[in-house]
Amino acid sequence: MAALDAFQNGVLQCEVEPNAFDFSNCTRNCALARMGTAPPRLNSTGTTIVAVTYKDGVVMGADSRATAGNIIADKHCEKVHYITDSIYACGAGTAADLDQVTKMLSSSLRLLELNTGRKARVITALRIAKQHLFNYMGYVGAYLLIGGVDPTGPYLFDVSANGTTMARPFAAQGSGSYAAITVLEKDWKIGMTEEEASKLVQDALHAGMHGDNASGNSLNLVVITPEKTIFRGPIVPDFCNKPEPIESDYKFKSGATTVLKKKEIKYDIVESMDMH
Amino acid sequence: MSIMSYTGGTVLAMAGDDCVCIASDLRLGEQMNTVAVDQKKVHKISEKVYVGLCGFHSDAKTVLDKIMFRKNLYELRENRSIKPKVLATIISNLAYQHRFGSYFTEPLVAGLDPVSHKPYICAMDTIGNICTPEDFVAIGTGAEYLLGVSESFWRKGMNSEELFEATAQSMLSALERDAASGWGAVVYTITKDKVNIRTIKARMD
Numbered sequence: 001m002a003a004l005d006a007f008q009n010g011v012l013q014c015e016v017e018p019n020a021f022d023f024s025n026c027t028r029n030c031a032l033a034r035m036g037t038a039p040p041r042l043n044s045t046g047t048t049i050v051a052v053t054y055k056d057g058v059v060m061g062a063d064s065r066a067t068a069g070n071i072i073a074d075k076h077c078e079k080v081h082y083i084t085d086s087i088y089a090c091g092a093g094t095a096a097d098l099d100q101v102t103k104m105l106s107s108s109l110r111l112l113e114l115n116t117g118r119k120a121r122v123i124t125a126l127r128i129a130k131q132h133l134f135n136y137m138g139y140v141g142a143y144l145l146i147g148g149v150d151p152t153g154p155y156l157f158d159v160s161a162n163g164t165t166m167a168r169p170f171a172a173q174g175s176g177s178y179a180a181i182t183v184l185e186k187d188w189k190i191g192m193t194e195e196e197a198s199k200l201v202q203d204a205l206h207a208g209m210h211g212d213n214a215s216g217n218s219l220n221l222v223v224i225t226p227e228k229t230i231f232r233g234p235i236v237p238d239f240c241n242k243p244e245p246i247e248s249d250y251k252f253k254s255g256a257t258t259v260l261k262k263k264e265i266k267y268d269i270v271e272s273m274d275m276h
Numbered sequence: 277m278s279i280m281s282y283t284g285g286t287v288l289a290m291a292g293d294d295c296v297c298i299a300s301d302l303r304l305g306e307q308m309n310t311v312a313v314d315q316k317k318v319h320k321i322s323e324k325v326y327v328g329l330c331g332f333h334s335d336a337k338t339v340l341d342k343i344m345f346r347k348n349l350y351e352l353r354e355n356r357s358i359k360p361k362v363l364a365t366i367i368s369n370l371a372y373q374h375r376f377g378s379y380f381t382e383p384l385v386a387g388l389d390p391v392s393h394k395p396y397i398c399a400m401d402t403i404g405n406i407c408t409p410e411d412f413v414a415i416g417t418g419a420e421y422l423l424g425v426s427e428s429f430w431r432k433g434m435n436s437e438e439l440f441e442a443t444a445q446s447m448l449s450a451l452e453r454d455a456a457s458g459w460g461a462v463v464y465t466i467t468k469d470k471v472n473i474r475t476i477k478a479r480m481d
Contacts, residue, residue, distance in 0.1 A: 026376060074407035254438075259477070263474075264470055
């Protein structure tokens with residue numbers, strides 16, 4: 001019985017502890033790596049992410065290309081992640097890590113808001129992110145720009161995967177950041193208006209999308225002010241459109257493909273009430 | 277040697293107007309050898325929700341068992357059919373739990389919402405990053421070839437017959453160029469009142 005329990009606990013480990021990483025495959029995977037097998041490619045948001053503080057708030061933006069090696073895995077990937085109504089995070093790095101870390105931040109902050117009865121602060125998001133990422137010594141590949149407005153004012157922070165954080169007036173991250181930061185360094189000034197800040201973020205993103213092969217397709221923007229948050233996107237810049245529409249449609253005649261065997265499973269549609 | 281191409285296999289899913297098509301090849305290999313010619317990579321999870329699992333076959337089988345376990349518990353607790361989007365999140369979380377020491381399989385979810393019959397397709401990498409394009413997704417050794425040819429064959433708003441032809445022809449093109457997939461293809465066309473399972477004539481090498 002004890003042996004059976006031990007086996008079941010092993011197999012069901014990730015069902016029993018839903019909030020922890022399961023390392024049961026590690027021995028096998030390390031052995032495979034020693035044998036010389038190449039590890040699978042992970043989706044990374046190669047990316048250009050940009051954020052800028054202006055007079056009243058923060059404007060943040062990101063492109064929308066997710067790559068797996070040199071293949072574009074997703075043309076419209078969401079890189080501007082919702083944390084709370086007035087805090088957003090742009091993410092670069094390993095895509096799965098970013099999705100999970102930002103979801104974790106969002107739930108933690110929501111629970112904190114409910115428990116304390118106060119609006120969550122940007123610095124809290126930063127601290128939770130930093131403490132999580134440092135714990136995994138950089139192996140959770142999440143590079144975030146966390147920005148937002150809370151009762152103490154507008155903030156922009158930059159978090160690296162190894163846990164380094166910095167407060168900044170403007171920031172760019174990702175593989176396209178080298179191109180984007182040049183635009184920001186040249187044109188950012190104190191006390192910009194919302195239109196100027198929005199245009200600056202878009203110009204910086206365009207620079208990244210032009211220069212970096214892992215950024216492109218379209219861009220998403222979010223403008224966060226003390227009164228409201230406006231999410232704008234997807235915005236497709238002119239140079240990201242197909243130059244001409246495809247000339248001929250590939251329309252196959254019905255029956256073009258030879259079918260060897262066919263099976264049809266019919267379902268009766270039962271009228272159902274929409275409970276939404 | 278890459279572990280993801282050890283057993284071979286390709287799956288494609290396309291979304292149309294109120295319908296989805298999901299296609300898989302039938303080859304199971306051991307690097308250069310072909311070991312089986314009847315291994316589908318697409319599995320029925322519930323009436324309108326199908327999952328494709330490519331990559332290393334052993335891990336695909338293990339992950340399928342774990343998906344069924346979680347889906348059964350979900351349906352028992354909630355007393356309703358699982359939605360494809362929810363299943364995708366369940367699979368993503370399962371994959372992310374194995375972030376360090378991952379299963380070598382890329383999941384793909386395709387199906388119709390059980391209530392609204394809206395089509396849903398998505399694909400994930402080995403650690404569960406969900407990509408939800410509106411048009412098509414491809415996983416496996418022939419994914420690169422499928423992405424190229426599907427860009428040409430897919431149009432917005434195809435009905436189920438047109439979608440079947442587009443999916444089948446894309447799959448056949450990919451099988452021409454991918455040595456690790458082949459030995460026939462099977463295409464599932466899921467619409468709100470029926471599922472058509474068609475085995476199509478393909479090159480058998």
